[in-house]
Amino acid sequence: MVDSMMRWLAGFSLRLGGICLALSLTAVTAASISPSGLLITFESEVTGTIHDPCNCASDIFLMDTARQIAINVSHHPAHDTSAAWSPDGTHLAFYSTREEGIRSLYLMTLDGQIRRAAPEAVRYGHAPTWSPDGTRIAYEVDAGAQIDLYILDIRQPLTSGVNPWVLANAPEDDRFPAWSPDGTALAFVSWRDGSADIFRARTDGSDARNLTHDPAWDTSPSWSPDGREIAYFSVRSLYRNLYLMNADGSSVRQMTDSQEIVAGIFWHTPAWSPDGTHLAIQTAIGRDPEITIVARDGSPPVQIRRAGTSDVLPAWLADGERIAFMSDPGGQYRIYFMDWRIGDIHLLSPAGLPASYPAMLIRR
Template sequence: MDMNMDIHTLRKLVARDGTRSFLETLDIHTGERTVRKTFDVVIEAPNWTRDGRRLVYNSQGRMHAFELATGEVSAIDTGFATDCNNDHVLSPDNTQLAISHFTNEDAASRIYTLPLGGGAPVLVTPQGPSYLHGWSPDGARLAYCAERGGQYDIYTIGVHGGPETRLTDTPGLDDGPEYSPDGRSIWFNSTRSGLMQLWRMDADGGNPTHMVQEDANGWFPHVSPDGQWVAYVAYGKDDVAPGDHPPDKWVELRVVPASGGVSRTLVKLFGGQGTLNVNSWAPDSRTLAFVSYERMG
């Protein structure tokens, strides 16, 4: 993100005018794909609530909840945070929402928490840019990608703020950190091997392991609630630079056993940025929510 970009320019960039969005769900075993709702604006990154009833997503800088049973959409009050991006997660007990919001003073993303039902955001990361991706199962820490001194690495911080802990320092981009359900590991994606690939490390940053080695650029590993599967977005090797994850590309949703092994393509779609940035697994560990797109006109 260009740190010299003002907030008005940033809003135009993320709006992607002329794009239609399809909020979809997918059964990873049968391959059944269901369009839940169509929007004539960009929506991104659905989180599935623990009760299985709602999907929480961002659109036009705001947060929204979609009721799966009725198709009803309701706004979530995020107070002054009206430039939310697609890096948001729910607390393990589903009482809190953590968001990444582009602050007006420098258009840099910072992390905040607020009640899931809406309320005043509380700042967690004074430094920006910080892009949220994971919440520890015990509710105590947040994991995020942050740029500090010109280098993007993975950090964690207490849910109420305080000193941040740097977990990676390898040259290249490290992004997308997400805790395993047992809290012992953090999955992430990294360009350290050349292409963007999926890695796993201990929760304290130790023992980094290259988990998925394939001829593609893999982004945003999401671990199923039962800890058995990891879903992610794959860009073609020659379609993007390894450190880039743009919208409006043909991509694949893939799944791989959490123990490692060969990945399996679930679906091909027009998307990329916004499709699966955050954990979108249903509580049943069988169904994924995601967003596909279409350029109108």
């Protein structure tokens, strides 16, 4: 991959009249400790005219951990949120209320240009999801009576009923899309059979199958890197626990035995390590959300205990040894990373800026 960060910086420098708007990351312990070659976006609350029914405004910031530079790349008084990188790093998808106060899907390119990618009102809470080849985006649309899953091909013009298209016209909610590693199928959650179940369908909506068939809620599917298994959460044992099943719904295994009811808004997706040997999940220890590392082979899980903080939304770095996550020591969320085997924790986002909902891209 080309040096994406320099191209992003050049584009925004031109758009802002040559002013880079850089922030010094003095609170990072040392440049040698911070993960190199990592581009990370995060959200931060900003001031300005608010165009959002949630009565909040935020911008999306881009940070290069190697150069310790962060810039505001969305820079708008509306609510910009839920950023997601294309796999090749040439596009950033996000949601914004900048036009008519309607939360819609937007695309940002390397030169800093932003366009409204699709007009539908999207559902707040789940970020747009890129296909592995970076040509399509799956996202949730608030259709009024229910939530639908739409797929947009960014190579094709917008055509009503054709692009984007509805994955399945079900009378109940369809949510939480997850692409198979080969890009031929989506796993998602549907309520069409009376409860939240994990379904699998081809990208045109055909061959939709209920994989879980359980009266308890099954949510947040996540494909293993090799495409052989799907991880998900279920409350079939009264408490929310992590389960694994084969991609066809067979061989279901309960991977955790939590005795806590996980409350809060952070219904994240299980995060697979790059080599597929471990999953990072968010659990509750006492009353605080914490991170647990679960081994695919069934070895005892590793709990990262930090009293008095909420550690949420874990995401793996490329080395498979370190995890980035949100945490709120002192009552304000920032982004940290740690070596999960030894618990060595360092600040990743700028010290003086609230930061949440990280999305990461490793330069190659």
